[in-house]
Amino acid sequence: MELKYLYTFKTILDAGSFQKAAERLHYAQSTVTLQMQLLSQSLSTALFEKIGRKMVLTQSGRELLPYIEEVLAAAERLQQYSQHGRQLTGTLRIALPETLLSYQMSPVLAAFRRAAPAVKLSLQTPNCYEIRRQLINGAVDIGIHYDIGGYGPSLVTQKLGSYPLVLVGSPALHQQEQDFVTPGQQKDLCLLTADKNSLYQQMFDAYLRTAAITLNGEIEILSTEAIKRSVSGNIGVSYLPRFTVEEELRQGTLRALPAAVPRPEVATVCTYHKNKWVAPAMELFIRLLKEQLCPT
Structure with a gap:
């Protein structure tokens, strides 16, 4: 499972759509779609489903969201660890x-x-x-x-x-x-x-x-x-x-x-x-x- 797929997943939720997430991440929309397909395969469950013209979280996606947020928070702590005692950045x-x-x-x-x-x-x-x-x-x-x-x-x-x-x-x-x-x-x-x-x-x-x-x-x-x-x-x-x-x-x-x-x-x-x-x-x-x- 790629950490960047989790970042993309969270960005979709923050931005409100696959297209807006792609713009924010400077990806092609097809890249965002592919990453979500690969993430779904890794987790053995569908994360999004299409309702009308919108992609929304499935029940599994909602249940997994807190765990994904925990992983991303831990990744952020690891990134900041090497900066301890040095000039603050970010x-x-x-x-x-x-x-x-x-x-x-x-x-x-x-x-x-x-x-x-x-x-x-x-x-x-x-x-x-x-x-x-x-x-x-x-x-x-x-x-x-x-x-x-x-x-x-x-x-x-x-x-x-x-x-x-x-x-x-x-x-x-x-x-x-x-x-x-x-x-x-x-x-x-x-x-x-x-x-x-x-x-x-x-x-x-x-x-x-x-x-x-x-x-x-x-x-x-x-x-x-x-x-x-x-x-x-x-x-x-x-x-x-x-x-x-x-x-x-x-x-x-x-x-x-x-x-x-x-x-x-x-x-x-x-x-x-x-x-x-x-x-x-x-x-x-x-x-x-x-x-x-x-x-x-």
């Missing part, structure tokens, strides 16, 4: 929301860069639910995200800090439109959001429904900086972690608006797969992360 794949990357991670990244300059960091910014999925699938090594729960037994979760949330609007906003406490209002205001499925956006949407406050439309803008400029320009209001708008609130370009959202804060966690070997570079990053983001 790639560390990290997924985290854009707000945390832009406003909280600079000290962590700077410290890690000083300690492990030869390690390549691959940073991705999906939403928290996608981060959880990628961790379960093994597509990333570490997730740093808001605590959405539902991690199950396959993920290790470590709490970091908690951050207050705030509703912000333009200082030019009419006095009556600044009130988000009185229930039963219909406001001619637009809600600006970076991700309508984000945890804190869902919290604010639930509050609006409970308070029977209706807004006039929603604009999804992928950049928090662009959202802040839009709010400052009186295009709408936005519900954000307070750390993203501290400077603007201090300068008076944004204004905090009263809103009776229950428990207006969001916790952050660091997560990784329980079968993932915590390599020295990964251990270093998590330690620096805790030093910077955990409350003292």
Whole structure:
């Protein structure tokens, strides 16, 4: 049995298809197909079956997956063993929301860069639910995200800090439109959001429904900086972690608006797969992360 066949098998699961796995591995698709046929022969069982136009895991494939992951984790440990006591190398794949990357991670990244300059960091910014999925699938090594729960037994979760949330609007906003406490209002205001499925956006949407406050439309803008400029320009209001708008609130370009959202804060966690070997570079990053983001 070739170890590279196991890598190909896992890459198919991470990428979602034979074709995407071939692109990621720089193989021809026929090579991926052949490797899976040879792996199936070695294991004396079919690993994939075609359902419609998609290739999906068979029951045997699902049962063998934990063992294959154990073998790959052991292979990774062997690769790293010779590097013990020497300069850290390799790639560390990290997924985290854009707000945390832009406003909280600079000290962590700077410290890690000083300690492990030869390690390549691959940073991705999906939403928290996608981060959880990628961790379960093994597509990333570490997730740093808001605590959405539902991690199950396959993920290790470590709490970091908690951050207050705030509703912000333009200082030019009419006095009556600044009130988000009185229930039963219909406001001619637009809600600006970076991700309508984000945890804190869902919290604010639930509050609006409970308070029977209706807004006039929603604009999804992928950049928090662009959202802040839009709010400052009186295009709408936005519900954000307070750390993203501290400077603007201090300068008076944004204004905090009263809103009776229950428990207006969001916790952050660091997560990784329980079968993932915590390599020295990964251990270093998590330690620096805790030093910077955990409350003292």
